[in-house]
Amino acid sequence: MLAIAHGPDDVIEASDLLERERTLFTLSTSADSIPDHRLTDKHRRLLTYWKQKRDRYDAPCRSAIDPCDLGPVLPNILLWDIAQSDYRCRLAGTDVCHNFVGKLQGVMLSDLPCPLMEQARREFDAVRDQGLATLVERTLHWLGRPLIYYRHLLLPLVNEQGERHMLLSVMTFHSAAAY
Numbered sequence: 001m002l003a004i005a006h007g008p009d010d011v012i013e014a015s016d017l018l019e020r021e022r023t024l025f026t027l028s029t030s031a032d033s034i035p036d037h038r039l040t041d042k043h044r045r046l047l048t049y050w051k052q053k054r055d056r057y058d059a060p061c062r063s064a065i066d067p068c069d070l071g072p073v074l075p076n077i078l079l080w081d082i083a084q085s086d087y088r089c090r091l092a093g094t095d096v097c098h099n100f101v102g103k104l105q106g107v108m109l110s111d112l113p114c115p116l117m118e119q120a121r122r123e124f125d126a127v128r129d130q131g132l133a134t135l136v137e138r139t140l141h142w143l144g145r146p147l148i149y150y151r152h153l154l155l156p157l158v159n160e161q162g163e164r165h166m167l168l169s170v171m172t173f174h175s176a177a178a179y
Helices: 014-019 041-053 067-076 094-099 117-130
Strands: 002-005 023-029 077-083 086-092 133-140 145-158 164-175
Touching: 023 117, 041 067, 041 145, 041 164, 067 077, 067 094, 067 164, 094 164, 117 133, 117 145, 117 164
Parallel strands: none
Antiparallel strands: 002 023, 023 133, 077 086, 077 164, 133 145, 145 164
8 A cells, every 4th residue: 555645743835736747645555445534526426426437346346337317426537548658538527627727639658748657657556556646736737837736536447357447537626725
């Protein structure tokens, strides 16, 4: 299990958020161990739905996911194809595209200019390789938005043979002033 977290006594100075990209929290663990208090309603809704759709595998099949069941979460959904040693965004909701200032559909994870890409890749790989769930909170300084952070929950999906082949996630955006 991978975990880096700031405790309740840690103080994040606004000037530090302005100077560089920061990971505020990251955890890769079993889906049942994701801390509920760190989730928004949208994260909670997707995670609950994902757990209900699990069958005989450690994750639900992509075919078991019905977008109609996720109405209020759809603007914050991302679907990633596992492509060899990278990840291609198959689908990104409107809120995600708006906050990333452009369409993400078809973009490779490695093409995003985030300075913390090595960390992000380890988080994606933990979901792909170990079937873990990953929850991340990170600033968007690299997009010129230093006082905004995102909360990203990343979950595996399997094919009919039980092989992890896609990642499903929900991403929400927040003011760092409220952190």
